[in-house]
Amino acid sequence: MSTSFLEARRKRLSLGKLGAWIFLGAMLFISLFPVFWMLRTALSPNMNLFSSQLDLFPDGMSLNNFKRILGFATLEEAQAMGGSGASLNFLVYLWNSLKFTGAIVFGTVTFAVFAGYALAQTELPWSQCHLLYLDVWTTSSKHVCHYSQLHSYLEIEFAQHPLLGQSSHLYLAHPLPSSLCANSLSLSLKRLRRPQSLMDLAYSADFEEL
């Protein structure tokens, strides 16, 4: 009986459900419209882009932009499309991105494994959440630095320093304060975590005796 009741409720259209669907539809539209616009722009010839800025669909649809990027178009074709004929190095820059990404992924996965291993070995209550705290602290402290204009202030301060080089002030102004801020926050968080129960106290007493 309960399933048929649920089914009946599922089929019935209520105002709240209608609202939820409208909200979902709007969210979907907001997320997907830029992608559609990108496709529409990619498929329009460069020449027509400024004359038909608000057209919903490409004006004179063609794949010429893709041909040009992948290097299949000749110089004459490129210039006929309104291009300069200058070289486009899509693959070179894609390769640059790939090199960088490879290094980042290698580092992230390696350190994530070790951090995960360490975390999995601990018996702390809520141990899953500690990683989340750490992540939230590090990211939010970065934003604190950002919005308080600490970066710009430090950058100007250090750039005028006679002993520091051309680019060292960038390090001192950007990554350093963020990481200091993040570290101090996570340290203070650690200190805040006092033994919560008598059981915890008993455990710590045990360890001290050992």
Added chain:
Amino acid sequence: MIPKSLYEAGALDGASEWKLFTRITMPLLRPVLIMVMVVSFIGAFQIFDTMVIATDGGPINSTRAINFYIFEKAFEQYKIGYAAAMATLLLIFLALFSLVQMRIARGNESDLSNA
């Protein structure tokens, strides 16, 4: 969550700490690791601010990544058609790459469930 019993069994069989790590933790963490890999792969492709601040693409374009190039094409040289086409190709590339990563490493199935 990796069951403690597996580690106990491994330790009883005389496996070292490193063996436990490579033979139990790593394989059983695989779905999570693949998730981390795919997400950090897509995330790392979005590098922009660091590059612009630190090197501005130089020396000789060696630190110019693809999305910085797309940005320059679109909003500095106003070749919006080319930029959109490159962004579309990048979207397709990333989608394919993520799919391949998930497929090759069987990222959506865990070895724990059929143990």
